[in-house]
Amino acid sequence: MERRKEEEAAEGDEIVCLDESFFINDNYQLTTFTFGSQVLQFFCLQFSSTDFDLTGQLVWPGAVLLNNYLSKNVKMLQGLSVIELGSGVGITGILCSRFCHEVVLTDHNKEVLKILNKNIELHSSSVTPSCAGLLAEKLEWGNDDDMG
Numbered sequence: 680m681e682r683r684k685e686e687e688a689a690e691g692d693e694i695v696c697l698d699e700s701f702f703i704n705d706n707y708q709l710t711t712f713t714f715g716s717q718v719l720q721f722f723c724l725q726f727s728s729t730d731f732d733l734t735g736q737l738v739w740p741g742a743v744l745l746n747n748y749l750s751k752n753v754k755m756l757q758g759l760s761v762i763e764l765g766s767g768v769g770i771t772g773i774l775c776s777r778f779c780h781e782v783v784l785t786d787h788n789k790e791v792l793k794i795l796n797k798n799i800e801l802h803s804s805s806v807t808p809s810c811a812g813l814l815a816e817k818l819e820w821g822n823d824d825d826m827g
Contacts, residue, residue: 704736707794710815712738713749714774721798723768735767735791741768746774753778762809764818767791769798776802776811785818 707722724736749756749771756778763772766784768791776782776784783801792815799813 687821705790705794706738707797708824710744712736712746712770714746715753715775717750717777719731719770719773720801721770722794722801723770723772733788733790735786735788736794738768738770742770746771749774758772766795766815769795769815771812773798773802773813779811782811782813784806784813784815786815787818787820 681822704724707715707724708740709720711718711720711727713719721738723738726737748820756775757773759779760781760783761772761775761783762783763769763775764785766772766786769784772782784795786795799815803813
């Protein structure tokens with residue numbers, strides 16, 4: 680009798696395993712942004728989930744605010760080398776590349792790095808070439824003690 684209950688329970692309990700691809704939305708849309716005289720297009724999502732740390736797939740209002748400021752103060756960027764931590768789709772780093780000597784864009788998530796590289800490729804081959812060399816790198820957050 681006890682064994683039968685266990686078998687019935689085992690039959691009724693289906694285990695559903697979802698891998699991370701279930702949560703990944705890569706339906707990117709080409710979106711145009713204007714910052715001062717700079718008109719830039721980016722592949723990005725219009726909304727994102729915080730699952731699997733994919734918040735970098737969209738352009739956040741803070742990035743738009745920062746880019747508006749930078750577009751009004753381009754003299755402070757001219758000739759600099761810049762590293763952007765947590766670049767997401769690359770909207771700020773790519774804007775900076777119009778005025779800087781070199782720009783390294785970073786992010787931690789491999790899915791976000793894919794869209795970042797796609798946007799770098801888009802701007803590297805555009806009619807209005809960037810002034811700076813653009814490079815994307817994976818950045819591990821934290822310190823060595825956290826990596827153990």
